[in-house]
Amino acid sequence: MTTAELAAPPAEERAQAEYLLEARKIEVTYDRVAIAIQGVSLGVPAGGRVALLGTNGAGKSTTLRALTGFLPSEEIEVTDGEVIYEGESLVGLRPHEIARRGIALVPEREKVFMTLKVMENLLSTPVGSNRASRAEGLERVFHFFPQLERKTGLIAGLLSGGERQMLALGMALMTNPRLLLIDEMSLGLAPVIVEELVGVLSAINRELGVGLLVVEQNAEVALGLADHAYIIESGRIVLEGTPQRLREHEDVQEFYLGRRASRDGEAASYQDVKQYRRKRRWYG
Ligand SMILES: Nc1ncnc2c1ncn2[C@@H]1O[C@H](COP(=O)(O)OP(=O)(O)OP(=O)(O)O)[C@@H](O)[C@H]1O
Ligand SMILES: [Mg+2]
Structure with missing residues (x-):
């Protein structure tokens, strides 16, 4: 070739x-x-x-x-x-x-609010183009990232690097992109x-x-x-x-x-x- x-x-x-x-x-x-x-x-x-x-x-x-x-x-x-x-x-x-x-962007830096809890981060996202409800959004996120469901009360700054990336992806998923x-x-x-x-x-x-x-x-x-x-x-x-x-x-x-x-x-x-x-x- x-x-x-x-x-x-x-x-x-x-x-x-x-x-x-x-x-x-x-x-x-x-x-x-x-x-x-x-x-x-x-x-x-x-x-x-x-x-x-x-x-x-x-x-x-x-x-x-x-x-x-x-x-x-x-x-x-x-x-x-x-x-x-x-x-x-x-x-x-x-x-x-x-x-x-x-179109949801998961940025390179500053992808989550470090001083807010996991749940607060997820709820901070705007609903997507189809006006999906928050409940549906959370269900979607926890389906793909069950690990996050166990950490909803934790401050994002205390998450591991991998969990923080999961949270960032979860925040993007909340918008139903x-x-x-x-x-x-x-x-x-x-x-x-x-x-x-x-x-x-x-x-x-x-x-x-x-x-x-x-x-x-x-x-x-x-x-x-x-x-x-x-x-x-x-x-x-x-x-x-x-x-x-x-x-x-x-x-x-x-x-x-x-x-x-x-x-x-x-x-x-x-x-x-x-x-x-x-x-x-x-x-x-
Ligand atoms: N805010 C800015 N002001 C001026 N130049 C910038 C700015 N941001 C990026 N650049 C320049 O644009 C070019 C491309 O940068 P970019 O961040 O898109 O690269 P990248 O491929 O994402 O690199 P990395 O893998 O390091 O993240 C670089 O030369 C960089 O210096
Ligand atoms: Mg870059």
Whole structure:
């Protein structure tokens, strides 16, 4: 398989893709001058499982935030392209307006109110687009996270990292979303906890038909959970495809899965040359 095939899915595959949420060539600028991401296009079908994989500073959080809206006080805006949800543009809408449409963000930081109890955190969320009742919301949350039900009276700051992530996911579920956008769920958590959370996310996707867009630095999590994945580097999508296709790609193996490609005659001291080649392969 050639890189060109990987980078650009066949035209018929693109044409058939029906996205619930789609970013079309978006550019996001901080402080009016600093362009953080450029020409980023990606889509999440209804009930789909999509991953955005990239290293530190690649533009993953910026992309998610562009899809979920900015506050008026923030010096950040979508300066080019479109974000389309159910055929309607989301650009310029505020976070609460986007959340009301059924898109729930689990942010990278400050995902729960640390000084409030677990139950207070869950009840702090607005009801979703279909006006689901609080009781239904809590039932849904405790079905997927029974562990939280036993800790409802505990201050969130006393939860373990894994439980805090469960609470953040639970708060998103309270809104009865059609789409869950999750920023680095696996960060700082033990592999066994991450595995458990991935299992719960799969169940949420399967049982409720909730679409997932997970942002990850952890390739195993991203490729294990998704049925379509994008790789972002320096603010641009450099590769996309099914997890299987991406796993077969030499650069993904080397740079994201930590498996050194065995290319005859190439010594480690040729790192620079290799970096250059890698860029050429992805951008060329
Ligand atoms: N509020 C901000 N003001 C100015 N620049 C910002 C701001 N937030 C992020 N950036 C810049 O935008 C670029 C992308 O950052 P972003 O947080 O989207 O990356 P990321 O892929 O989520 O990284 P990480 O894995 O570390 O979370 C970086 O160069 C970063 O410095
Ligand atoms: Mg981030």
